[in-house]
Amino acid sequence: MxxxxxxxxxxxxxxxxxxxxxxxxxxxxxxxxxxxxxxxxxxxxxxxxxxxxxxxxxxxxxxxxxxxxxxxxxxxxxxxxxxxxxxxxxxxxxxxxxxxxxxxxxxxxxxxxxxxxxxxxxxxxxxxxxxxxxxxxxxxxxxxxxxxxxxxxxxxxxxxxxxxxxxxxxxxxxxxxxxxxxxxxxxxxxxxxxxxxxxxxxxxxxxxxxxxxxxxxxxxxxxxxxxxxxxxxxxxxxxxxxxxxxxxxxxxxxxxxEGREARLARYTANMRTLYDGIGALGLVPYLPPALQGPIVVNVRAPDAPTWNLQLFVDALKRRGYVLSNFYNTEQPTFRVGCIGAFGPDQMRQAVDAMGAALGDISITREPAASGGFFPFPLTA
CATH class of the missing domain: 3.40.640.10 (Type I PLP-dependent aspartate aminotransferase-like (Major domain))
Known part of the structure; x- marks a missing residue:
């Protein structure tokens, strides 16, 4: 997992x-x-x-x-x-x-x-x-x-x-x-x-x-x-x-x-892979790119009658990936951590699994647009 x-x-x-x-x-x-x-x-x-x-x-x-x-x-x-x-x-x-x-x-x-x-x-x-x-x-x-x-x-x-x-x-x-x-x-x-x-x-x-x-x-x-x-x-x-x-x-x-800068670069690559990937699935990140940090990405819950966070989490877990089954935002979201001992290739595979999990609960979406990332000195 x-x-x-x-x-x-x-x-x-x-x-x-x-x-x-x-x-x-x-x-x-x-x-x-x-x-x-x-x-x-x-x-x-x-x-x-x-x-x-x-x-x-x-x-x-x-x-x-x-x-x-x-x-x-x-x-x-x-x-x-x-x-x-x-x-x-x-x-x-x-x-x-x-x-x-x-x-x-x-x-x-x-x-x-x-x-x-x-x-x-x-x-x-x-x-x-x-x-x-x-x-x-x-x-x-x-x-x-x-x-x-x-x-x-x-x-x-x-x-x-x-x-x-x-x-x-x-x-x-x-x-x-x-x-x-x-x-x-x-x-x-x-x-x-x-x-x-x-x-x-x-x-x-x-x-x-x-x-x-x-x-x-x-x-x-x-x-x-x-x-x-x-x-x-x-x-x-x-x-x-x-x-x-x-x-x-x-x-x-x-x-x-590894060093701090290299670790931050890996997490940032994970985040960007995820951010762009969920857009390709038709999902919308909670934050615009300029505010998105490299630790966790919150994704707005699909506006679909079949959306159910626990069912989505369960479907993803069957494919070998574990997400939080709760959220802390005012609007419904699901959150995805970008930290841990893995890299962007594994995150890319996880995004593919998210698409399949959405299919399990009868949700398909059109790709959403994305943009440029942070004017924030995270590598200072």
Whole structure:
């Protein structure tokens, strides 16, 4: 099966093989491997080891997003959170449930966050101490210019938290050049092409030291996790998803062999193959080409009486391809992930399978037009 979802993703056979044994989390060899994984994540973030730490948590990206908000935003604190889609809405809820005040900034469903709007909102309200951003909004497929927005926040004396869960490892990120960023959240199972179960926060050491006592949760206290890492021969604080981390070690080796720019180029080729292919099937992408990011493509549901998302997913699965059986857009869509250990030839075959699956549910369409892609500096 080829997973065409925006995570978990299809993985290399060598990554899967690393899961096929048992690991003792407190064994000294595993402790060393654990520290090496964290160091490798820092390298992907282009972070300075003397200024940043990579902290691992068990679980999904939402756990790490909540941990970052709890740790770096004091109880009752206020953060500006652009409403970019479903995952920004989840971030806002996590903040509210943690007793923090997320102030939404309206953003159109088919718009990028406007730098001038962020600057104006921060200038209007000096009580906003943080800016919280979703880098790649998988609900829509739009990627926002997080480095530029972080620089604006820095110029205005604000701190930044980045949900980079579906962006990390593909989209540009150089933490040495973004001193306002307190935390970047990521998981093993997206663009790093590892397996699910492990989340990370790459955070500034000085911000962690200043955040002791903020979290109100022992499990989600990044400052406490950081303090644990300072102990001699430190390993995980609590029992980690050891097989997932062992697989991630292999995935990170493969990542560094490929390189970020090459990985982004492969994902972009996957996206363009898909985008053009669905147009040839008569389907309409949710986003115009100029806004379409390389991580996930949302496709408008066919306006046909026989359309049924689950039946389409089932028909495609019979052909060896797995899609999400839900959507996060206002209008009905289906979404297709462009990330994972595969290339455009496999995506081309997947598009052919989509055409056959549509036939299974009695839908045929005329080809739709397509256009040019992004004026967005994804390769910067």
């Amino acid at each position: 080829l997973l065409l979802i925006p995570g978990p993703v299809t993985t290399d056979a060598r990554v899967k093989a690393a899961m096929a044994q048992d690991y003792a989390p407190w064994d000294n060899d595993f402790r060393q491997a654990y520290r090496q994984v964290c160091d490798s994540v820092l390298r992907v973030a282009q972070a300075a080891p003397d200024e940043h730490a990579a902290l691992a948590l068990p679980g999904c990206g939402h756990f790490a997003v909540e941990a970052a908000i709890r740790t770096f935003v004091p109880q009752g604190g206020r953060l500006l959170a652009p409403s970019t889609g479903a995952y920004a809405a989840r971030l806002q809820r996590l903040a509210a449930d943690a007793g923090r005040i997320a102030v939404p900034l309206p953003v159109g469903a088919a718009e990028r966050v406007a730098p001038q709007a962020v600057a104006a909102a921060l200038e209007r309200d000096p009580s906003l101490t943080h800016l919280a951003l979703v880098y790649s909004e998988t609900g829509s497929g739009i990627c926002h210019d997080v480095p530029e927005l972080a620089r604006i926040a820095h110029a205005l004396g604000r701190r930044v938290i980045v949900d980079a869960v579906s962006a990390f490892g593909a989209l540009p990120l150089d933490l040495r050049d973004l001193p306002a960023v307190d935390a970047v959240v990521l998981t093993a199972n997206k663009c790093l092409e590892g397996l699910p179960g492990a989340a990370f926060v790459v955070a500034r050491r000085d911000s962690l030291e200043a955040a002791r006592g903020n979290a109100g949760s022992w499990s989600l206290d990044l400052a406490d996790i950081y303090e644990h890492t300072l102990q001699p021969n430190a390993g995980p604080r609590f029992t980690p998803p050891a097989p997932t981390l062992a697989a991630l070690a292999v995935a990170l080796d493969l990542y560094h062999e």
